Amino acid sequence: MPRLSAAAPHRVSFTLNGRAVSGQAEPRMLLSDFLRHVLGATGTHVGCEHGICGACTIQIEGVPARACLTLAVQAEGADIRTVEGLAPAPDRLSPLQNAFRENYGLQCGFCTPGILMSLDALLRDRPDAAEPEIREFLSGHLCRCTGYASIVKAALAAARERREERRHA
Amino acid sequence: MKPASFDYVRAESFDEALEVLHQEGTDASILAGGQTLIPLLNMRMARPRVVVDIMRLPGLGRIDSDGETIRVGAAVRQSELERHAPLASSQPLLAAALPWVGHAQTRNRGTVCGSVAYADPSAELPLVLVALGGDVELCSRRGSRRVAAETFFTGIMSTDRNDDELIEAVRFPAARPGAGYAFREIGRRHGDFAIVACAAVVDARAARLAVGGVADRPVARALPLPGDPGLDDALNAFAWELDARDDLHASAAYRRQLVRRLGRKTLEEAGRCRA
Numbered sequence: 001m002p003r004l005s006a007a008a009p010h011r012v013s014f015t016l017n018g019r020a021v022s023g024q025a026e027p028r029m030l031l032s033d034f035l036r037h038v039l040g041a042t043g044t045h046v047g048c049e050h051g052i053c054g055a056c057t058i059q060i061e062g063v064p065a066r067a068c069l070t071l072a073v074q075a076e077g078a079d080i081r082t083v084e085g086l087a088p089a090p091d092r093l094s095p096l097q098n099a100f101r102e103n104y105g106l107q108c109g110f111c112t113p114g115i116l117m118s119l120d121a122l123l124r125d126r127p128d129a130a131e132p133e134i135r136e137f138l139s140g141h142l143c144r145c146t147g148y149a150s151i152v153k154a155a156l157a158a159a160r161e162r163r164e165e166r167r168h169a
Numbered sequence: 170m171k172p173a174s175f176d177y178v179r180a181e182s183f184d185e186a187l188e189v190l191h192q193e194g195t196d197a198s199i200l201a202g203g204q205t206l207i208p209l210l211n212m213r214m215a216r217p218r219v220v221v222d223i224m225r226l227p228g229l230g231r232i233d234s235d236g237e238t239i240r241v242g243a244a245v246r247q248s249e250l251e252r253h254a255p256l257a258s259s260q261p262l263l264a265a266a267l268p269w270v271g272h273a274q275t276r277n278r279g280t281v282c283g284s285v286a287y288a289d290p291s292a293e294l295p296l297v298l299v300a301l302g303g304d305v306e307l308c309s310r311r312g313s314r315r316v317a318a319e320t321f322f323t324g325i326m327s328t329d330r331n332d333d334e335l336i337e338a339v340r341f342p343a344a345r346p347g348a349g350y351a352f353r354e355i356g357r358r359h360g361d362f363a364i365v366a367c368a369a370v371v372d373a374r375a376a377r378l379a380v381g382g383v384a385d386r387p388v389a390r391a392l393p394l395p396g397d398p399g400l401d402d403a404l405n406a407f408a409w410e411l412d413a414r415d416d417l418h419a420s421a422a423y424r425r426q427l428v429r430r431l432g433r434k435t436l437e438e439a440g441r442c443r444a
Contacts, residue, residue: 002178002179002181003176003177003178003219004176004177004178004179005176006174006175006176006177006218007174026174027174027175027176027177027220028171028172028173028174028175028210030171030172030207030211033171049170049171049211050170050208050211050212051204051207051208051275054272054274057274060277060278063248063277064273064274064277065274065275065277065278066204066274066275066278068207068211069203069204069207069208069275069278070203070207070278071177071200071203071207071220073177073179073222074200074203074222074224076179118273118274136273136359137273139272139358139359139360140271140272140273140274140275140360
């Protein structure tokens with residue numbers, strides 16, 4: 001039975017945005033801190049650290065979850081996706097990111113990475129998501145700049161674009 | 170806002186997990202989805218010496234229905250039960266309450282048994298378990314036992330579980346023919362814990378209402394059927410009996426009023442939903 005002692009760092013390995021990564025973590029290290037401080041993936045933001053604000057939302061095994069409510073050691077062997085994995089190339093935004101840009105879906109940008117990771121999963125699973133469904137999903141995120149209206153608009157635009165693409169594919 | 174240090178055990182068998190609980194007792198915390206434990210660790214309201222991760226134990230991820238009971242294993246996440254296709258017909262009360270548990274993002278990690286284990290007086294799943302008269306399966310090195318929901322919850326975030334025991338599963342009674350079920354909740358924001366939540370079961374002869382968010386645990390009562398002229402008086406008596414307290418979310422009077430009004434609406438809706 002693996003018992004990882006509190007005082008020592010332990011190797012943690014998982015897949016991050018399609019690439020195998022690993023680093024050292026004490027058992028108490030949160031996945032959010034492991035991503036940022038050990039792996040240098042600072043796209044995931046840390047707000048409240050008790051699961052309320054949603055800024056640290058990432059995808060674990062394809063579904064949105066709070067990185068601050070996950071220990072790094074729990075992620076051993078998992079498939080993790082963060083905001084760094086959304087853009088298809090360094091100089092291109094994903095359609096969802098682009099919709100945020102076009103519709104003023106962000107101001108300070110602190111909450112944006114978490115919201116993008118939630119909406120990315122929602123629109124993948126439910127491409128026909130309408131406004132009530134999008135708002136329900138956004139209830140797991142706090143944004144203090146936009147009043148959410150432009151975020152909802154961006155999400156609806158991205159959903160529309162995704163449906164169009166499917167029609168022409 | 171960072172946890173104090175602890176050892177981490179990734180248990181690979183039941184015996185291993187139960188042995189750690191036996192050895193460490195109150196110094197051990199069980200980790201499943203982590204959506205209650207990790208906030209408590211982050212805020213240092215919990216400082217266990219060892220955290221036992223049970224998510225890789227074999228067999229705990231099952232949802233078993235035999236027509237009479239829906240048995241949910243300790244590793245089943247709330248979102249997995251929510252997506253469990255037959256749930257809307259096999260137990261509509263559970264299906265109605267699950268979307269109210271936290272947010273989609275926390276339901277993807279949080280487990281059904283974890284919510285029952287922490288026994289927050291405002292939490293939805295303990296309320297449903299009490300409303301339906303379900304029970305909790307516990308095991309330890311000393312053996313296994315089953316505890317009825319109404320005796321399992323003993324106060325604010327406290328239960329009948331002993332320090333060396335693991336919740337192996339919770340058992341929700343399946344829907345009975347001729348019974349209707351309804352769930353309603355009032356909170357400040359969707360996804361917050363309830364100010365008052367109501368779960369009702371109504372059949373041709375009896376009505377049962379369970380209320381969460383008011384007393385120190387979910388409480389169920391047999392009440393007159395919807396339409397009975399005695400219902401309002403019985404609801405009023407129930408509302409006073411719950412010993413509501415003022416807090417920063419709502420006054421005691423507001424909570425009592427919600428029990429009277431939301432309670433009646435929930436019973437009426439359950440009456441209309443009778444299969």
